[in-house]
Amino acid sequence: MRTLAIAALQTTPVPYDTEATWTRFADQVRATRELFPHVRLVTVPELLLAAEGPLLGPAPAGWTEQVATTVPGPVTDRLCALAVETGLWLVPGSVFERAEDGRVFNTALAISPEGEIAARYRKVFPWQPYEKATPGTGFTVFDIPDVGRVGLAICYDGSFPETVRQLAWLGAEVVIQPTLTTTRDREMELVCARANAWTNQVYV
Structure with a gap:
């Protein structure tokens, strides 16, 4: 039997403080490693490391541009070091990625x-008009040796059945879907996640 123990940490950033948010995240990952040694993968909510604030709260002007990072870059360097330290797979929510041409992706x-x-x-279905990130153009899977194939989706992607269907066609057995929703539509997102899991015979 193949098993994959995943810790989905229901955590929050320190609004608009990326350094404090990183410290909180790294401490929580280390604590998960210590408390639950059987866990192999840790995931957290969408845009956690971007230290996004409340949906209707005041935000610093141009925050997305300020925190957008290259991939690879300083944020991924830290993530890679933490993964080596803990021996864990990390799906650290999502980040605002600045591409070489200046566009910003989630x-x-x-x-x-x-x-x-x-x-x-790169998130194919940004939540528009609120989310200003550039849409991605393709779906992504990766392999965990001796376990299986994992697909990635982000939040609103799950509202479109084609997302998980395509990941299943690409061989995904598990879909990790970091999400940032604090509003009442979370109930419907859970319905979609369950439907996507059932109709495609994957874990979401």
């Missing part, structure tokens, strides 16, 4: 215990 990452970027997925 990007989910998968970091291996060897400290490598195993996958990068």
Whole structure:
């Protein structure tokens, strides 16, 4: 039997403080490693490391531009080091990624215990008009040796049946879908996640 123990940490950032948010995240990952040694993969909510604030709260002007990072870059360097330290696979929510041409994407990452970027997925369905990130153009899977194939999705992607269907066609057996929702539509997102899991015979 193949097993994959996943810790989905229901955590929050320190609003608009990326350094304090990183410290909280890293401490929680280390605590998970200590408390639950059987866990192999840790994931957290969408845009956690971007230290996004409340939906209707005041935000610093141009915050997305301020925190957008290259991939690879300083944020992924830290993530890779943490993965090596803990021996865990990390799917650290998503980050605002600045591409070479200056466009900004909402990007989910998968970091291996060897400290490598195993996958990068740019959110295909940004929640418009609120989310200003550029849409991605393709779906992404990665392999965990001796376990199976994992697909990546982000939040609103799950509202479109084609997302998980395509990941299943690409061989995914598990879909990790970091999500940032604090509003009443969370109930419907759970319905979609369950439907996507059932109709495609994958774990979501």
